[in-house]
Amino acid sequence: MSDLSSPSSPAPSPTGKPPLLEVRDLKVEFADADSVVHAVNGVSYTLNEGETLGIVGESGSGKSVHVLAMLRLIPMPPGRLAGGQVLFEGRDLLTLSDAELRKVRGGSIGFVFQDPMSSLNPSMTVGRQIMEPLQLHLGMGADAARKRAVELMDMVRLPDAARRIDQFPHEFSGGQRQRIMIAMGLSCRPKLLIADEATTALDVTVQADVIELVKELKREIGMAVIWITHDLGVVAGIADTVQVMYAGRVMERGPVDDVFRDPRSAYTLGLLRSLPDLSAPIGQRRRLTQIDGAPPDMRAPPPGDPFAPRNRYATPRCFTEQPPLVQPPGAAPGHLAAAWYDLPALIAAETTP
């Protein structure tokens, strides 16, 4: 593995600044009485200021756990940080004191969670929930925070904010609650917004609205975004960089266009093939081809490439040895993949027998 392509010594951003976030070999486990779930197994990547990273992968691939673990938000126990570093603005969040970490949470890193119904406190008005981080991190008084909360609700286009600020979560629709979550996540103008399946619970039109809104707010505030989803279409619409995760590992990452046009991991290819071709007219859209098989049992992860058992391109080496995440020959700069096989060659051999 050459130093240049190693993800743990990333290239600085085009502006020459150090990256905003640098995850180094993060490992997270959940232990119960008789087994250990290896949820995240050595994830490394960097995120520059203002960059939007889309993270995709089937459910259970460690997307949520790895971002929660960065801010030490997983339940511990049973969870534990089994190794690695998470450098945010040069400081390791995993070893920061609790008090310092709390300043980062909700302050310079905002969170938007999946399932806006259960993620809002049912017995507190939405206004008070939006005001909380303002009072905590920006030291605003109650009146100023309330005024700002109304502005934030306006910003995420909740109609009639001044009146509805005193209502409770159950009085809002799913899409509106998601907007409230976004207003909360953005309230302190974070440098990084992490959105975990923020649109999954919404119907397609509301989903498109919310994504448009985040893009707009991103232009306005200039924050970096980590957008977790299992919908590749959403990633194409919002992200600069895409990162494909599987079994607690990064299988492939790189600029969205490059990865989508020239996938190097069979897992990415599988995900792309399960996506309906939205450019084709309705009725002629290619049938979805789901990836066969199921993700591995993370209590006993396979020794080699975790996707090998489901991969028809797998080589014998895939079953015994883990492939490193490196730039494959001929791939665009910044395009990394973890694969022992040469996917473009294998596909070409398939189509021209």
Place this chain on the structure above:
Amino acid sequence: MLRFFLKRLATIIPTVILASMIIFALQQLLPGDPAIALSGEEKDPEVVAFIREKYHLNDPLPVRYAYWIGGVLHGDMGESIRLQQPVAQLIVAKFPVTLQLAVMAMAIAVLIGVPMGVLSAVYNGKAMDYTANVIALWGLSTPNFWLGIMLILLFSVQLGWLPASGYVPPTENLWENLRAMILPAFVLGNSIAAVMMRHTRAAMLQVLSSDYVRTARAKGLSPRAVIVRHCLRNASVPVITLGALEFGALLSGALLTEQVFSIPGFGKLMVDAVFNRDYAVVQGVVLCTATTYILLNLIADLAYFLVNPKLRRS
């Protein structure tokens, strides 16, 4: 809010009437004849007949119910056959004693049980949790009369700090009254505290693992702020339910504890009345207890109402 309250109040009236009917009907199942019980050693048939006539014991059940409930509505619950005293007067005399004991016991139970439950949930699996659970187990498995006797032995006999028994009305001497009531209140509160701790712990554990608590932590709130602002209120519903139930049970009279500490409350009144077939007293006390139960339920409903905004708006 007002509409909800009035609606609940409207359902209470038929409930109380139904309860009074059931009380009256079940009463008739008690074995023995009050007229014979009362007529003395000789059981003179003439005396028995006279007593039957005087207390309407010969009339059919519905007529007797009508006599009784009509009286109750005018504040007349009949007369104790044994004590020759109006039942209403007896209840007015004994109820405050039981009420004071119940309030004190409940306060002790809440003050011990709720914080212990919260702490053991927050420190789930740690030493604090085990300690609280051991204390709760002890509280649950200690019979009240035994704990009462032990406490009397310690604080009254050995140390001489508190009176061993004897009730002093608070109007006479508040300090002496509290000194006499604190041990029985602690004995009663102790076992309820244990149940309360368990319920609080379970409710808190559920709330602590909820998504909105994760959201609160992700905002950067301190553990203390997360618990105080986001957990307690949401965890309070099952605790309120339990509190209302336990309080109702306390108000029906804690017989053994009252006996051990010689407290002249509902428990003693009730047992004496049952053994002497003092129908009017039994009916009066049970009706009073049942009504209190129903009212407590209403209060618990109102508390849910304040805790849960979903109810408030609909």
